[in-house]
Amino acid sequence: MKKSLEEHAARFDDEATEYDDSSSEEYRACAGLVIEHARRGSDDVVLDLGTGTGAIALALAPEAKRVVGRDISEGMMTKAEEKAAEEGLENVEFGYGTFREPEYDETVDVVTSNFAMHHLSDEAKREAISVIADLGPETFVLGDVMFFDEPDPEVPFYSPDVDDPATVGFLADAFTDVGFSLTAVERVHDQVGVLVAERTPKSVAETPGQIEETATDGSE
Numbered sequence: 001m002k003k004s005l006e007e008h009a010a011r012f013d014d015e016a017t018e019y020d021d022s023s024s025e026e027y028r029a030c031a032g033l034v035i036e037h038a039r040r041g042s043d044d045v046v047l048d049l050g051t052g053t054g055a056i057a058l059a060l061a062p063e064a065k066r067v068v069g070r071d072i073s074e075g076m077m078t079k080a081e082e083k084a085a086e087e088g089l090e091n092v093e094f095g096y097g098t099f100r101e102p103e104y105d106e107t108v109d110v111v112t113s114n115f116a117m118h119h120l121s122d123e124a125k126r127e128a129i130s131v132i133a134d135l136g137p138e139t140f141v142l143g144d145v146m147f148f149d150e151p152d153p154e155v156p157f158y159s160p161d162v163d164d165p166a167t168v169g170f171l172a173d174a175f176t177d178v179g180f181s182l183t184a185v186e187r188v189h190d191q192v193g194v195l196v197a198e199r200t201p202k203s204v205a206e207t208p209g210q211i212e213e214t215a216t217d218g219s220e
């Protein structure tokens with residue numbers, strides 16, 4: 001992580017008022033794909049990490065049972081709460097939480113994150129993906145700055161002083177290492193994409209002379 005949590009939070013507190021007015025075409029495409037992949041059913045509980053001003057959380061709330069947004073910037077979440085009130089959404093809540101300590105231990109069906117995880121170092125991303133897997137969602141939809149090719153530091157999605165994006169290959173490995181399968185890879189730009197990771201439905205454990213199925217909840 002190139003900046004501390006406090007530095008990132010202060011930076012986004014300062015940006016919160018104008019944040020919604022300054023989105024790029026690629027950001028909008030990425031957010032749209034995250035929403036499309038995460039919109040699954042009215043019984044779903046969704047956890048949106050790095051929720052910011054609630055772009056993903058608020059779009060999913062009308063069709064979900066409950067949406068929980070977590071972020072480190074109080075300024076960004078204040079904006080999200082104002083928007084939720086304006087839209088009359090009562091099934092969405094926001095509170096402090098980080099990727100590695102989301103401050104959430106209830107049931108979750110879908111985890112989403114858009115344009116936020118690239119602030120973490122690769123090692124921290126790997127830890128965060130492991131923490132998210134332990135929460136037990138069926139689906140994790142990650143939209144973010146990520147490298148499909150050799151990165152060009154001149155293009156607008158990559159600010160080496162604050163951003164630390166991973167390669168798509170690194171993220172794919174981090175997902176599969178904790179039991180997810182990648183079911184969709186959407187390339188928005190050579191530095192922006194959406195990955196959909198689903199819980200591997202059944203893992204088949206082979207012992208000599210015996211094949212047994214392991215239930216999705218990890219019980220045997």
Ligand SMILES: C[S@@+](CC[C@H](N)C(=O)[O-])C[C@H]1O[C@@H](n2cnc3c(N)ncnc32)[C@H](O)[C@@H]1O
Binds near residue numbers: 055
């Ligand atoms: C570029 S904004 C994206 C906000 C929103 N997801 C969207 O799509 O508009 C990145 C957000 O990630 C948050 N963030 C940065 N590092 C974080 C961390 N370690 N844990 C949780 N949130 C973090 C920032 O405070 C900021 O609100």
